[in-house]
Amino acid sequence: MMRDKSYSSKLFISIALFLVSGILSTWLYHNLQGKGGIYYPGLIYTTTTVVIFLLTKTPFEIKNLTIYYFFMIVTYLVIWLLTMLSSWFAAIFGILTAGGGAIITFMLTDRFIKKIKYNRVHLLIIGGLAFVITDILYFIFSNTFGKTPVEHVFKVDNPPATLFLEVFVFWHVLVGTKLFLTLSKSRK
Numbered sequence: 001m002m003r004d005k006s007y008s009s010k011l012f013i014s015i016a017l018f019l020v021s022g023i024l025s026t027w028l029y030h031n032l033q034g035k036g037g038i039y040y041p042g043l044i045y046t047t048t049t050v051v052i053f054l055l056t057k058t059p060f061e062i063k064n065l066t067i068y069y070f071f072m073i074v075t076y077l078v079i080w081l082l083t084m085l086s087s088w089f090a091a092i093f094g095i096l097t098a099g100g101g102a103i104i105t106f107m108l109t110d111r112f113i114k115k116i117k118y119n120r121v122h123l124l125i126i127g128g129l130a131f132v133i134t135d136i137l138y139f140i141f142s143n144t145f146g147k148t149p150v151e152h153v154f155k156v157d158n159p160p161a162t163l164f165l166e167v168f169v170f171w172h173v174l175v176g177t178k179l180f181l182t183l184s185k186s187r188k
Helices: 002-031 037-055 062-085 087-113 120-145 149-154 166-187
Strands: none
Touching (some): 037 087, 037 166, 087 166, 120 166
16 A cells, blocks of 8 residues: 555656756747757656656666757657648648657667667657647647647747647656656656
């Protein structure tokens, strides 16, 4: 019974950490546009995964953690670039890049941190779901209220500059929580 309470509290903590990670990433990305804001979502998410490794008592070597960290940041930047280059098709292509990012996160964790079992199709769906939710919110809010949720929160007049910022929040929570659950399951 005590183990269940400990697991539940760690699950809640991990969800809260990834929610804060996503919100902070969105805020920094928006407020530091043109001043390095692009780097923060990848840095913050990757740092949060390291906290999750500690929370789940996942052993790692500093050398491998450094390599993992570097490749996670590079992966984030490449996926962001591919999504932005897809221009107006980002609503569709972003689903694939977000899903691909989720798969690569697990591949890098498996390769450099700890051997884990994961299903690539499930990860593609989970990562892509973040973009699908954002697409749905974008179209509902734009058509109903004339602005997206982020445009309301940040009170911006430049919608293309904030396109799909909600993805950071949803992606961090969905993929990060799946990572926590996978690491927790691999400890048993």
